[in-house]
Amino acid sequence: MKEIEELLAEQPFFKGMDPRWIAFFAGCAGNVRFDAGEYIFREGGEANRFLLIRHGRVALETHVPQRGPVTIYTIGKNDVVGWSWLFPPYRWTFDARALELVRAIGFDAACVRKKCEEDPALGYVLLMRLVPVISSRLQATRLQLLDVYGTARGPRAGASA
């Protein structure tokens, strides 16, 4: 079985990162797996870890009265799950549910936060990797809200599609 440091170095999220920093993260990381249908975390629950998916897909869901759980977004291989662990109140704002067998690297949030506080350079390195993920997810959400494919029920924005 591969060492966790090796697994991290293979992840696009850690690509090109100084091995010294990777070793820091590896100290807080371990392999985790979830069966299809299993909740990885629940809205309002304590955000005590984050994941890097190695295999499988995860649905981010929220509960809508009268409609039940609604999937907002799905993510898969090499994606990061969750950033609510990074800042108070450390509570998840969505449910995350495995859509199929998920293998991931799980990071202990308290451990990562402690290391970042002790060494702000590490915190900076982490943020520089995490902010583009957050930013591209925000972009995608904006596009999703625009309802660009607009059918008869919605505005027709753009070309023939």
Add this chain to the structure above:
Amino acid sequence: MVPVPFVVRRVRRETHDTATLDLAPANGDGFTFRPGQFNMLYAFGIGEVPISISGDAQRPLPVAHTVRAVGAVSTAIRTVRPGAMVGVRGPFGTAWPVEAAERMDVVIVAGGIGLAPLRPVLYHLLAFRERYGRVALLYGARTPQDLLFRRELEQWRGRFDLHVGVTVDAPVSGWIGDVGVVTTLIPHAPFDPQDALALVCGPEVMMRFTVAELRKRGVPAERIVLSLERNMKCAIGLCGHCQFGPHFVCRQGPVFRYPEVEPLLTVKEV
């Protein structure tokens, strides 16, 4: 150029507002087209609209068009019955550069009805599969009920030589596929950005975001090809209705390399 009468042979319901019509020349003539080209379809007494050909260029008859009802003319065409007549002028416009893509990876990114003008490309790539590297189809729609060509999508998904990613903006219960805009499929799709040709069709805003994501992945600008489907009237470069900066979409388009239209892509309908 006057419309030629074509008989509606078959109508297939694709979604609540979209249907695919199979048309054949009433006089028994032949018909040929290249993937990406469109016809002007005339609903007698109502009007004429440009509609891409969505069928297989290797077997062009009957001629398939996938029409979404958005206004008077497209609704009239979408609701025709087998046996009815439709006027056809065409084919018009530039084609997807399927020959230029040979020996390269091909990534097709389609949004909504934008899959219709790209389906002929898929037929071509699959007919000459050995000439191409990896082929990926990334398709986004509003909801699972808005997906076009569902049966074919499922068949294509089952192939080992084709990667098919499908995502919807708003799922319904029971949907276990991806949720999110089509651009989210780009980062992990299996193609070599340095050696791939990207063919994109969908609403303009979706194409803008798609180009940005493809560029981020490392696809050179000149390897990104778009179909711009601005409104048209004459389709033969006379009326200026389709003018898009220096281009007449009906003559120089609808298929353009991205650098040709980059400065214009943010310009609103003229």
